[in-house]
Amino acid sequence: MAGERILIVEDETDLLRTLDYNFKQASYETLVTTNGREALRLVAQTPSPDLVVLDLMLPGISGYEVCKSIRNQEKTRHIPILMLTARGEVVDQEMGFDVGADDYLTKPFSMRELMLRVKAVLRRTNNLPAGVVEGFDEISFGPLQVDQNAHQVWVNGEEIQLTFMEFKLLVAFLENRGRLLTRDLLLDQVWGLSAAVQTRTIDTHVKRLRQKLGDAGHYIETLRGAGYRFIKDAD
CATH class of the missing domain: 1.10.10.10 (Winged helix-like DNA-binding domain superfamily/Winged helix DNA-binding domain)
Structure with a gap:
């Protein structure tokens, strides 16, 4: 479903522009930043983004710290987070999941795979209040x-x-x-x-x-x- 807001946090400016362009072409609204501190400010605003695409290696506050902070705040803990990183070691993935990432893509990745994963996450969470999932109670x-x-x-x-x-x-x-x-x-x-x-x-x-x-x-x-x-x- 088009119209959801995606926060893109990526310090590689060429990749940031590419992601921003492709998401907009797919009719998503985007917020973009190259650093973790600004990402935390943007994710806390109202309305919150529907998804965060988060680079791991950021200047200043790392992607790990951004992810952990989002998960520790009641207002933002439900927001899905998809991590992007050049580090493909299993231990790095486990660290990402440990601090609350919902999925993890290793660079280089295909734009098609990224879009499929983003679409799947948004389809599951669309129109659900924070923390509510389908099914019995x-x-x-x-x-x-x-x-x-x-x-x-x-x-x-x-x-x-x-x-x-x-x-x-x-x-x-x-x-x-x-x-x-x-x-x-x-x-x-x-x-x-x-x-x-x-x-x-x-x-x-x-x-x-x-x-x-x-x-x-x-x-x-x-x-x-x-x-x-x-x-x-x-x-």
Whole structure:
């Protein structure tokens, strides 16, 4: 759906112009900046942007710090964040997801893949109040409790913080307990992306989700060569 506002934070001016041009051609409204401090000012304004496309390596305040700050503010914590970076190491991706990024693209990337991911995120979040997702309200499973309306998750009574995509992934698993979910199926149902898109996002998100779930992390089983399955019955 056209008309959403995208905040682009990128210190490479040529790439910034390219992103700005392509998003405008796709009928998005854009806000642009080359530094983290200005990004935090823009993201806090009213109305807030619907999505932040955030470069990792920024002068002054890094993309990690910008992402963390956005997630720590009640007004902005629901805004999806897609990180762009030249650093493709798994540890860098994990750091990005750890501070709250919803997705991660390594430079160089195709504009088509970026647009597909942006469109998928905006389609999921469009017209939803902050923190609200589709589906039933509350789920209890063993030590795990999920409140979809409040976008909150508890394990053994202790609240854990999940990013927007981690939350969506957990709900997808809970709604399909005992069933095999292939990577292609998860890519389509959770990310809204075609299986033709090459990405390690799913595996990285599952790894992070398991870690955050702690005692409930083992409920997500890996079926080698096939995908993942959330166990049917709690311990």
